[in-house]
Amino acid sequence: MDFFPIILVIHLLLAVALVGVVLLQRSEGGALGMGGGGGGLMSGRAAGNLLTRTTGILAGAFFLTSLALAIIANNRTGGGSPFDKVPAAAPAAAPAQPAVPAEPAAPISK
16 A cells, blocks of 8 residues: 555645644744733643644654655655666777877968
8 A cells, every 4th residue: 555645645734733833822022913812711821831742743743754755755766866877987998099280271480
């Protein structure tokens, strides 16, 4: 069974989820002015801990799926470098006689 498409879909879902979780986090400087109000379901510390932990888990899973995709892709192509498949060039043959300079087309004046 080919797992490449399955892992690729999981990888893309992890990428979207990771972007979403990172965008949900409160910025330290509050540069955008959207720092999130004081009310809500969770306190600032609890939300920060949950989002930080979720980001770490998603990042680890993203890293693992990246490695899995790279290994599967390498096994699909047969491995090795594309440069390994290039045939070696034959060594250039040495000229049999030394080259004689050509005579000038016009006479040289003295």
